[in-house]
Amino acid sequence: MLTQALLVDDSRSVLNFLKRHIEAEGLVEATTFLDPVEALACARERVFDLVLVDYEMPHMDGISFIRVFRTLPGCADIPIGMITSRQTDDLKMEALQAGATDFLPKQPQSVEMTVRLRNLIQLGAAVRKLSDRAAHLASDVAAATRKLGEREEEIILRLALAVEYRDNDTGEHTLRVARYSRIIAEQLDLPARLCRDIYLAAPLHDVGKVAIPDNILLKPGKLTEEEMAVIRTHATIGERILADSSCELIRLGAQIAAGHHERWDGAGYPNGLRADAIPVAARVVAVADVFDALTTRRPYKEPMPLEVARNYLVENKGRQFDPACVEAFLSRWDEVVEIAAGRLDTRSPI
CATH class of the missing domain: 3.40.50.2300 (Response regulator)
Known part of the structure; x- marks a missing residue:
């Protein structure tokens, strides 16, 4: 030249x-x-x-x-x-x-x-x-960094699916929660990078269930108080599994695992955090996780109709859920319905 x-x-x-x-x-x-x-x-x-x-x-x-x-x-x-x-x-x-x-x-x-x-x-x-x-x-560094990021994301997804397959035949709960979480994060106007990271880390919310015995996790009937106490340990276990990672996504996953069962009114577990003391990523995933749990079949229950589950979120905003997260979720209700019906791709969030 x-x-x-x-x-x-x-x-x-x-x-x-x-x-x-x-x-x-x-x-x-x-x-x-x-x-x-x-x-x-x-x-x-x-x-x-x-x-x-x-x-x-x-x-x-x-x-x-x-x-x-x-x-x-x-x-x-x-x-x-x-x-x-x-x-x-x-x-x-x-x-x-x-x-x-x-x-x-x-x-x-x-x-x-x-x-x-x-x-x-x-x-x-x-x-x-x-x-x-x-x-x-x-350009070479950017390509290598992108490839490394893709590998981290794949590892996160496969780790989450490994846990999810224990109590779900398809593992699609994990993927739906990721997509619901992205909707909420975007509607909250969180930074684009944080929206993406919540989307990718959300599948790790139940990773602590790997330590829950099958006779409790897969029990078809109602759990006893003692069994519920064991189930609740999955939040703390998940945080311990993911904490102190050098990977930013996995550290975010630790926040989500630890906090997605906390409640806006402070009555949740494991730490009884209240309102804004709960990390925003955990508040986002709390709404997505509960909605999907309500609307899908589990060993111990039939799925709840979408409108009934919607009403549950509305009734419990400001108590169980961050009101802003509920409003963000419902603002794209048509898309939520499509995801719940499996008409949007739920194969992989990556």
Whole structure:
């Protein structure tokens, strides 16, 4: 790829000379402007590898041009040579402080100009290669990070499904809860990243059930008080399984596992947290989990009609549930109905 040079000088003869000279070896393609304002407009739309600008021009001098050019996106490191017949120390210092890289004497046939110009061309090409390499490396890092994230998400989902398959033939409860949770998080206007993370971490809410004996977890009838006490330990167990992970999603899952049975009025378990003391992700999943539990068949009960379950949420907002989470959930009721009926894809939240 040819090095792209931007040449700015109010003298057409100087521009023509510079263009011929800089393109002589076939390594550079030059774009010329008599007007520095027009040159800056072009630089906002195109990428250049090298800039040569005259010092004395109408409308804008070379130093002012350099200052503006350096503020343009991607132009902080592009080599800039200032062409001037004035070689005072004050002028050079001002130009360097503005962002000039080098100075070219306004003596077209001088050896000094030829050497300095060659050095600037080489520097421009080197900066372009470094920039391209940095962009390539950034792309590789982004791809690797994305792949790592996808693997973390898959591990989370499969861990959640492994638990869910113990008391559900399809594991779809876990996936529906994830989608209900995303609806609530989005309607609460939580940050997009947090909505995504709640969506992905929600399936871990019941991971602690892995430690609950089958004779209690799968019991077809009503549980005794002693058995209910054992069931309630799954919240604390889930938190212990997931806590202190280096993975942000799993740490969020620990919050959800620990808090999704807390109640807005403080009467929940395991810690009796109240209102905003309950992490928002746990408050979100509490609504999603209870609604799905009410509306699906379990070993000990038949499913509740959707409208009846809806009324249950309304009646218990401000007591069992965060009122804002209930309102957020109900605001997209048509979508909730589709998910509950299995008409929206519930195969994987990833």
